[in-house]
Amino acid sequence: MTAIGAAARPAIGQRRRFMAPSSLADGAVAFAATFVCNAAFWLAVWALGPILFGWHSVALVSGSMSPLFGVGDVVVAEPYDGSALAPRTVIVFHTPGSDRLTTHRIVSVNSDGSYRTRGDANAVDDSTPVPASAIVAVGRLRVPFMGLPVTWWQTGNYPPLAATILILVLAVFFRGGWPRDDGPRPATSRPGGLSRLARIGVVLAVIAVVATHFSAAAFAATTPNGANAWGAGTIFPGARSSTAHTISDASNGGTAVNASDPLSYSGDTRTKTTGNWAAAYSSTRYFELGYEAPLAAGQAVSGASFLFDWAAATAGTTVCFYFEVRKASTSTVLATYGSSSSPVACNGTTTLQATSTPIPIVTTTDIANDLAIRVYAWHSGAKAIVIDRATITGSTAYQSFVLYEKSSTDRSTGTATTTPWSLSTAEGTAYASAANWTTAYNSARYLSFTFGAYVPTGAAVTDVTLTHTWKGSTAGKNFCYFIQVYNGATLLGAHGSSSSPYHCDSTAAWVTDTISLPEAASVANANAVTIKLYGWNAASGKSSHDLLGLAVTYSLP
Ligand SMILES: [Ca+2]
Numbered sequence: 001m002t003a004i005g006a007a008a009r010p011a012i013g014q015r016r017r018f019m020a021p022s023s024l025a026d027g028a029v030a031f032a033a034t035f036v037c038n039a040a041f042w043l044a045v046w047a048l049g050p051i052l053f054g055w056h057s058v059a060l061v062s063g064s065m066s067p068l069f070g071v072g073d074v075v076v077a078e079p080y081d082g083s084a085l086a087p088r089t090v091i092v093f094h095t096p097g098s099d100r101l102t103t104h105r106i107v108s109v110n111s112d113g114s115y116r117t118r119g120d121a122n123a124v125d126d127s128t129p130v131p132a133s134a135i136v137a138v139g140r141l142r143v144p145f146m147g148l149p150v151t152w153w154q155t156g157n158y159p160p161l162a163a164t165i166l167i168l169v170l171a172v173f174f175r176g177g178w179p180r181d182d183g184p185r186p187a188t189s190r191p192g193g194l195s196r197l198a199r200i201g202v203v204l205a206v207i208a209v210v211a212t213h214f215s216a217a218a219f220a221a222t223t224p225n226g227a228n229a230w231g232a233g234t235i236f237p238g239a240r241s242s243t244a245h246t247i248s249d250a251s252n253g254g255t256a257v258n259a260s261d262p263l264s265y266s267g268d269t270r271t272k273t274t275g276n277w278a279a280a281y282s283s284t285r286y287f288e289l290g291y292e293a294p295l296a297a298g299q300a301v302s303g304a305s306f307l308f309d310w311a312a313a314t315a316g317t318t319v320c321f322y323f324e325v326r327k328a329s330t331s332t333v334l335a336t337y338g339s340s341s342s343p344v345a346c347n348g349t350t351t352l353q354a355t356s357t358p359i360p361i362v363t364t365t366d367i368a369n370d371l372a373i374r375v376y377a378w379h380s381g382a383k384a385i386v387i388d389r390a391t392i393t394g395s396t397a398y399q400s401f402v403l404y405e406k407s408s409t410d411r412s413t414g415t416a417t418t419t420p421w422s423l424s425t426a427e428g429t430a431y432a433s434a435a436n437w438t439t440a441y442n443s444a445r446y447l448s449f450t451f452g453a454y455v456p457t458g459a460a461v462t463d464v465t466l467t468h469t470w471k472g473s474t475a476g477k478n479f480c481y482f483i484q485v486y487n488g489a490t491l492l493g494a495h496g497s498s499s500s501p502y503h504c505d506s507t508a509a510w511v512t513d514t515i516s517l518p519e520a521a522s523v524a525n526a527n528a529v530t531i532k533l534y535g536w537n538a539a540s541g542k543s544s545h546d547l548l549g550l551a552v553t554y555s556l557p
C-alpha cells in the first residue's frame with residue numbers, strides 16, 4: 001500500500017506514468033475516495049441488507065412523500081402481517097387498478113376497515129381507499145439517495161447515472177491514494193484485502209445489479225405512484241349514507257304540503273332569506289354550505305358545478321357574489337371562483353336568477369365528499385338576499401349526482417348562525433310535523449320523505465338500512481308510527497301497520513330506530529326510496545324527526 005506522505009522523488013531519467021502530486025493532495029484524494037467508498041457501502045448495506053430477511057426496499061420515484069422522503073430515497077419496509085394500522089403509518093400497497101405499488105401514508109381508517117391514504121406532499125387524499133389485502137409492507141426506515149440510480153435508470157436519465165458509476169469507479173481506484181510506479185507494489189492493497197482491480201469489478205457488478213436486476217425485481221414491483229387519483233375502478237364494499245331532503249307533509253289530513261329543504265330545489269317557492277349584507281364586499285360576511293358525503297370513494301368526477309339561484313330581497317338594489325370551494329373537514333380553500341372585483345354574477349332584481357358555475361377543482365368523489373362552498377355577497381342596499389338553491393352537481397363514470405347541504409352558516413351580518421338541515425344529523429334540530437296528529441291512525445295523515453340517487457349503475461346492493469331519530473310531543477302520551485317503502489308510486493314493503501305499529505314511545509325523548517329495508521336492495525329501488533310515515537299521537541300533538549338517513553351497502557367489481 002502506498003503510504004501517505006511516502007512518495008519518493010524518482011531517479012533522474014526514470015519515467016513516471018503519473019504525475020505525482022504533493023503529499024497533501026495525495027492524502028486528500030485518498031481520504032475523499034475512502035469516504036465515498038465507505039458511504040456508498042454502508043448505504044447499500046442499510047438499503048439492501050433487509051432484503052435478505054424478506055423485507056422490501058422501495059425506491060421512491062416521485063416526490064409525493066416529500067419533504068420527509070425525497071425522490072431517490074429508499075424506504076425499507078417490513079412485510080405486512082395483517083394487523084390493524086394506525087393513522088400516520090407509511091405503507092406500501094398495490095395501486096388500485098394497476099400492477100404498480102404505491103408508498104403513501106395512512107390518513108384515517110374507514111368504517112369498513114380500509115385505509116384512506118395520502119402522499120405527504122399531496123393536497124388531497126388518494127381517491128381510492130386501500131383495503132388491508134392490498135397492503136404489502138409497512139415503512140420502517142429511510143435510506144437517502146440509494147434509489148437514485150434506479151430512478152435515473154427508469155426515467156432514462158443516463159448522464160447522472162454514468163457520472164455516479166464513474167465516481168464510484170474512481171473512488172475505488174484512488175481509495176489507496178494516487179497510484180505510482182515508484183516501487184514494487186504489493187499484490188493486495190492490504191493484507192487480506194482486494195486489489196484495486198478486484199474492487200472496481202465488485203463496484204461495477206453491484207451497479208449492474210442495481211441497474212438491472214434490482215430495478216426489475218426489488219424495485220420494479222415497488223414503483224410508487226405520485227398521483228393521488230386513480231380514476232374509476234373497483235368500488236369496495238361499503239355503506240354510503242345520505243339523508244332525505246324532500247319532505248311532503250300531509251299530517252293535517254288534507255293536501256300534502258311541500259316542506260323540502262329550501263336550499264335543495266329551485267322554483268319550488270321554498271327559499272331561505274339571509275340576514276342583511278353590507279353594501280360592499282367584506283371578507284367576514286358570507287353564506288357557507290357544508291355538503292353531505294353520499295358517494296363511493298375513489299371515483300373520478302367530471303363536470304362538477306355549483307348551482308346557486310338567488311335574488312335581492314329588496315327591489316331596486318343589486319346583489320353580487322363570488323365563492324370559494326373549501327375542504328369541509330379542514331376549511332382549506334381549494335379554489336376561488338370570481339372575486340370581489342369580478343363577481344360570478346350580479347342580480348339587480350327580486351327575480352330569482354339561476355347560476356351554474358363549473359368547479360373543476362372537484363375531480364374525485366373524495367373531494368366531492370368533503371366539500372363546503374363559501375359564498376361572499378354584497379348588496380347595494382345593505383339588505384338580505386333570497387336563496388332558492390345551492391347545490392353541487394357532477395358525474396362519475398356511472399351516474400350523475402346532486403349534492404345537498406348538510407348545514408348552512410349565515411354570516412351575512414358578520415355574526416354567524418349555523419342551521420343544520422333538520423334531517424341530516426341527530427343533534428336536536430328536527431323537522432316537526434306541520435299539523436297535530438290525531439289520536440288514532442288516519443290513512444290520509446302521513447309524512448313522506450324521499451332520498452337522493454347515489455348508487456352506481458351496475459352495483460351489487462347488499463343492504464339498505466333506514467335510520468330514524470324521532471320523538472313524540474308529550475311525555476306520558478304515546479306517539480306511534482309505521483312506514484311504507486316506495487319506489488315512486490310502487491309500494492315495495494311495509495314495516496309495521498295501523499294495528500301493529502313499528503314503534504310507540506311515550507317518553508317524548510329522542511328515540512332512534514334502525515330499520516332494515518331488504519325490499520330496497522337493488523340499484524333501482526335504492527336510488528328511489530320514499531318513506532311514507534303514518535303517525536298518531538295520544539296527546540294529539542306533533543312529532544319531531546331529527547334524522548332520516550339511508551345507508552346503502554354496495555360494491556362494484
Ligand atoms: Ca328552493
Ligand SMILES: [Ca+2]
Pocket residue numbers: 420421422423424425426427428429430431545546547
Ligand atoms: Ca337534525
